[in-house]
Amino acid sequence: MDTAPVLLVIGIHRDELAFGRTVAESLDPRKVQVLTIPEGLSGKRPLIDQQFKYNTLHQALYRQLLPSIQGRHTLLLDLHTGSDPAGPSADLICADAAWRDRLAFEIAARPALAAQNLRIVPLGTVSEFPHAHTVIPKQIWNNPEFIYLGMEIYLPETASGQTAGRDLAQSLVTLVADLAAKPFPTSTQQRLAVSRQMHPQTSHEQTAGDGVPTFLPGRRQG
Numbered sequence: 373m374d375t376a377p378v379l380l381v382i383g384i385h386r387d388e389l390a391f392g393r394t395v396a397e398s399l400d401p402r403k404v405q406v407l408t409i410p411e412g413l414s415g416k417r418p419l420i421d422q423q424f425k426y427n428t429l430h431q432a433l434y435r436q437l438l439p440s441i442q443g444r445h446t447l448l449l450d451l452h453t454g455s456d457p458a459g460p461s462a463d464l465i466c467a468d469a470a471w472r473d474r475l476a477f478e479i480a481a482r483p484a485l486a487a488q489n490l491r492i493v494p495l496g497t498v499s500e501f502p503h504a505h506t507v508i509p510k511q512i513w514n515n516p517e518f519i520y521l522g523m524e525i526y527l528p529e530t531a532s533g534q535t536a537g538r539d540l541a542q543s544l545v546t547l548v549a550d551l552a553a554k555p556f557p558t559s560t561q562q563r564l565a566v567s568r569q570m571h572p573q574t575s576h577e578q579t580a581g582d583g584v585p586t587f588l589p590g591r592r593q594g
């Protein structure tokens with residue numbers, strides 16, 4: 373594959389594009405190719421009678437990404453933002469259990485990242501979380517040809533907090549790109565160790581609210 377292993381998509385929600393650009397600007401193009409959605413969707417929570425239209429628009433936009441990913445990249449990284457006055461914090465949302473374990477292991481091994489408020493969230497119907505609801509089509513988040521990883525960075529409103537959020541996002545994108553470029557380790561012991569380590573955190577502390585990764589801007593529950 374002569375393109376970068378990771379395709380980073382910014383601007384699915386237009387209000388989040390400016391932050392996405394700041395994250396994208398210093399990335400290594402050999403590792404991460406950036407796809408900018410110039411006119412993304414509104415990320416505002418739809419009124420009840422607008423829900424169908426909102427879902428339809430999202431599904432159409434995500435499906436348009438398929439030709440950009442398939443056969444070109446091993447991982448689709450979908451960047452979003454939300455708000456967290458105590459942030460920055462982040463959710464990494466992925467349907468692939470091996471990838472979730474791998475991320476947990478690598479984050480735990482990096483003190484600067486392990487100290488951050490990060491959450492690795494399963495996506496899909498088979499999980500301990502009620503994550504069946506998503507506006508993203510299944511052919512995006514569960515495709516045999518590539519991994520889907522949603523990254524939601526929750527930002528405080530302060531300038532320093534925004535900068536810290538950008539730095540966090542860049543660190544995470546770089547980590548993901550490095551992992552995507554490497555062969556996949558599948559040590560059962562490693563995965564079991566990570567599993568024990570991460571599940572206490574993910575199973576209760578941060579699953580208040582609806583617990584569903586809807587990719588809508590909002591206050592982080594916790």
Ligand SMILES: [Zn+2]
Nearest residue numbers: 385415452587
């Ligand atoms: Zn978003």
